Amino acid sequence: MKKDFDLVSLGELMLRLSPPNNERITRGDSLGKQVGGAEMNAIAGTAMLGLRCGIISKLPANDLGTYVKNRVRQCGVSDDYLVYDDDKDARLGVYYYESGAYPRKPRIVYDRKNTSVNKIDVSDYTDELYSSARCFHTSGITLALSEQCRKTAIEMMKRFKEQGALISFDVNFRGNLWTGAEAKECIEGILPYVDIFFCSEDTARLTFLKEGDAKSIMKSFTEEYPISIVASTQRIVHSPKRHTFGSIIYSAKDDKFYEEAPYADIEVVDRIGSGDAYISGVLYGLLAHEGDYGKALEFGNATSALKNTIPGDLLSTDLKEIEGIIKEHKSTGRVAEMDR
Numbered sequence: 001m002k003k004d005f006d007l008v009s010l011g012e013l014m015l016r017l018s019p020p021n022n023e024r025i026t027r028g029d030s031l032g033k034q035v036g037g038a039e040m041n042a043i044a045g046t047a048m049l050g051l052r053c054g055i056i057s058k059l060p061a062n063d064l065g066t067y068v069k070n071r072v073r074q075c076g077v078s079d080d081y082l083v084y085d086d087d088k089d090a091r092l093g094v095y096y097y098e099s100g101a102y103p104r105k106p107r108i109v110y111d112r113k114n115t116s117v118n119k120i121d122v123s124d125y126t127d128e129l130y131s132s133a134r135c136f137h138t139s140g141i142t143l144a145l146s147e148q149c150r151k152t153a154i155e156m157m158k159r160f161k162e163q164g165a166l167i168s169f170d171v172n173f174r175g176n177l178w179t180g181a182e183a184k185e186c187i188e189g190i191l192p193y194v195d196i197f198f199c200s201e202d203t204a205r206l207t208f209l210k211e212g213d214a215k216s217i218m219k220s221f222t223e224e225y226p227i228s229i230v231a232s233t234q235r236i237v238h239s240p241k242r243h244t245f246g247s248i249i250y251s252a253k254d255d256k257f258y259e260e261a262p263y264a265d266i267e268v269v270d271r272i273g274s275g276d277a278y279i280s281g282v283l284y285g286l287l288a289h290e291g292d293y294g295k296a297l298e299f300g301n302a303t304s305a306l307k308n309t310i311p312g313d314l315l316s317t318d319l320k321e322i323e324g325i326i327k328e329h330k331s332t333g334r335v336a337e338m339d340r
Helices: 038-048 063-074 127-131 140-145 147-162 180-193 201-206 214-224 274-288 293-307 319-330
Strands: 005-010 014-018 032-036 053-060 082-085 093-098 107-111 133-139 166-170 196-198 229-239 242-251 256-258 263-267
Touching: 005 038, 005 147, 005 274, 014 063, 032 038, 032 063, 038 053, 038 133, 038 140, 038 274, 053 063, 063 082, 127 147, 133 140, 133 147, 133 274, 140 147, 140 180, 147 166, 147 180, 166 180, 166 274, 196 274, 201 214, 201 229, 214 229, 214 242, 229 274, 229 293, 242 274, 242 293, 256 293, 263 293, 274 293, 293 319
Parallel strands: 005 053, 005 133, 014 093, 053 082, 133 166, 166 196, 196 229
Antiparallel strands: 014 032, 093 107, 229 242, 242 256, 242 263
16 A cells, blocks of 8 residues: 655754854854754655655744744655644744864754644644554654653554554654653663664663674664664764764664775764764665665765765755765775766
8 A cells, every 4th residue: 555655754843043154152143044853854865865755743833833844845845744833832942053173062052942842742633644654753852852742752653553654763862851761761662663773882882771892782672672673873073074974784684784884084064964864864775675774774874974064954965966975985996076
C-alpha cells in the first residue's frame, strides 16, 4: 500500500537569531533571523534529496508562525501536519547563536520555555496521520521539552509502529534540557519501539553508561532492544572552523558494520544542523535504497559534510550535488575545482 509520505517527523520549530560576521551577542546591534529545529533540519534534507516529507508541530497563530510555515514550504516539506495555537500566550521558541573562531567557542542562549509546541497533543490529529508515512522520526530534544511533549511523542511512536511505520530516533542529548539520568530512563523506555537508532559514541558513554569500543557499544543496543540499524557519528573538532567527520552504521540483520574514510578538514561555515543533516542523508539512503546500508552511510556523511559549509540550520542541496560529493570523496584521481 502506497503511503502519502516517505517520512514524517515530530519536533519543535524555532526562530534562530544570530549576529552577522562573527559578532558577539553581547556587543552587536543586529540579528539575522532563520528557522531551525532538529527534526525539521533532518527531514528538510531528506525532502531536498527527493522524498516526500512532512513536519508535525504546533506553531503560534501569528506572523511568526506564518514565517515558519512559509519556510517549511520553501524546503519542500509538507505543512499538512502543522497545527496552530490561538491562545493569547502563544509563542515561538527562540535561540540566539554566536559563531566561534579559534580560540573562541560558539555560544547559544535559549528562550524556549512555555512555547506553543508544548501544548501539542494526539487529539490535535486524526487517526489517518498514523497510516500516512513509511517512517516516523523524532529525537530526545522533543522528549526533553516537557511532560506533555514527551507523552505525545511516545504515543505517536506507538501508533505509527502499530500502522507498520519504521521508527527512527535520534538521542540528541541536550544537557540544558534534562540530565543524563533522566534521558537514560526515558529513552530506554521507548527503545523497544525503535527501528533506526542514532547515537554518538560520546552520548552512549555519558548518557547510557556504555563501555567498550564504538562498535561493541553500537552492537549492544541491538542485543538489548529490537533495533535494526544503529548509526554513530564521529566528529573531530580541530578548531571551530576545521572539522573531520565520519560515521559507522551497524546492521543487526547482517551483523555487519559499514564504514568509509571520513571527510577530513571540512571548512566549517556553520556546524549547527550538521548532525541533523547526517540523519537526513541516512534516512534518504535507507528509504530510497532499501537494504543498501553502505549507500545510506555515504549519503549521511556527504550531507553532513556539506551542511557544515552552509550558514543557518537548514541544509540547501539536491540529489545531484550530493551524488557528486560522494563521487569525489571516493575518487583517487584529480578532481575538478569547479562544476561547469
